[in-house]
Amino acid sequence: MGKRKAEATPVPGRYPVDMGEAELLRDLDRPSGWLLSMAGVPQSYVDLADPTYLDFEYVRLMADVIDALAEGPLDAVHVGAGACTLPRYIAATRPGSRHIVVEPDAALVELVREQLDLRSVPRLKVRVADGRTAVSGLRDASADLFVLDAFSGATMPVELATGEYMGDIARVLKDDGTLLVNIADGKGLAFARRVVATVRGTFPHVALLAEPGILRGRRFGNLIVAASSAPLPLRELTRKAAGGLTQARCVCEEDLEKFVAGAAPIRDGDRVITPVPPPELFE
Template identity: 65%
Template sequence: MGRRSRDGAGPRPGVHKVAGGEAELLRDADREGGWMLLIGGVPQSYVDLADPTYLDFEYMRLMGDVVDLMGAEGQALDAVHIGGAACTLPRYVAATRPGSRQVVFEPDGPLVRLVRERLPVKNVPGLKIRVVDGRTGTAALADDADDLVVVDAFAEASMPVELATREFVADAARVLRPGGVLLMNVADGFRLAYARRVVATVRSVFRHVLLLGEPGVLRGRRFGNLVVAASRRPLPVEGLTRRAAGGAVRARLLTGDDLAGFAAGARPIEDGEDVAAPVPPEQVFGRP
């Protein structure tokens, strides 16, 4: 464990108190600019301060693939990120799509301060961070205002269920322009009951939906991350299928009838419903 940080800004290994518990910054010995942010012992973000286009987590690389294939290559985006942590994807978007305007909604104020001090974002052009929860922040956005809404938020290693309901997904759809894309990081494990309900929820709002994930996770054999992408217009299925099959991150893509089969029998999640998001098993991340 790194020593506890005291005064002075800039990257430094250490442990810090945040609203969500205890955050730890770890240096990557293999990459000069690489840093891992953990909260409660669970990895939340990996950033390379020297190369923001490097995406270490598998699910983040899949999200990056979706961003890469949105619209014209290098075209600036207006993006909303719900769940900030170390702002990995906002840094990536800023680097690969210059001129983008982005806002991050992160309710953990001490975490935001930690990231600003230790993993600086002031040099990320067009990025703003607001200390507010995702539903409140999204509700304040104008209709048809953004090209991308990313939901990558976790509390105590679980996705907040209020960010997976039909009412919230409909509000995200309201914010998106006609060709805009909703991206969601969903963590689940054995039998994927929660992920199936999230997919059913998104499919009840959007016409075009796909699911990306490592084959073992998609089969429900191990706990892991799945990426849901949705839009009113067709998604870049062919390009994403090629990347999923041949990229550094080997993944499968489900859409159309295959995705309908995945979600068969699952009901959309509604506001006020008593649903518990899955928690990683004890052996995942070495959680106590």
């Protein structure tokens, strides 16, 4: 399902974009697979012939949550979509879905449009703006799904992790809409705990998905927060996390309370130290 032939072959190489330099690398194991990196940090992987193939582990966790939602097309907002891996996946698995993609780098959008066949994704609109400005202009209760996967290099912008921004996201989501947040953190998970505390300050139903080694702070990696004003399908998420290729855990309810461990929510203006991955992580 969702297989197609790209209209043109991308050209590997380095490309100047508004926020630095992007690089396109061909996957030698998958002829139609491409990796997009920014400043040496892998940002997105797409298979142009099969958008249902997801290479990054954290993206597969996000897809597990999306697959557990009620059947049918979705109205989705993506803040920081890179090469639009998830919009492609949702378009293939839930035909008729509509997407608003928010990306502040206009040159990067054009690169993805021309080299990675972005025009092939139906019902997708791109808004070149920062995450806060773009979301403030979205209609109330207009989205079934909100994906927050925005990074500057390898760190999440703090202004997209505050209680004020979570409140604006809640405004845009429908009553049963779902928020997905990608966090990167390492030893101690201090930033992840604060982000989870922030999300819990807005949404009554929250779960955290990650590999056990990352949850224990043993290595730097990605953690996925799922949140909603309506109950989450926790049993299915737990089963999918444990049975997937990533062998992840779903932390929720009392266990999530223990994970937060009294961490303070992030507010606009707070001084927050964002985690930086070890230099050898992307070597």
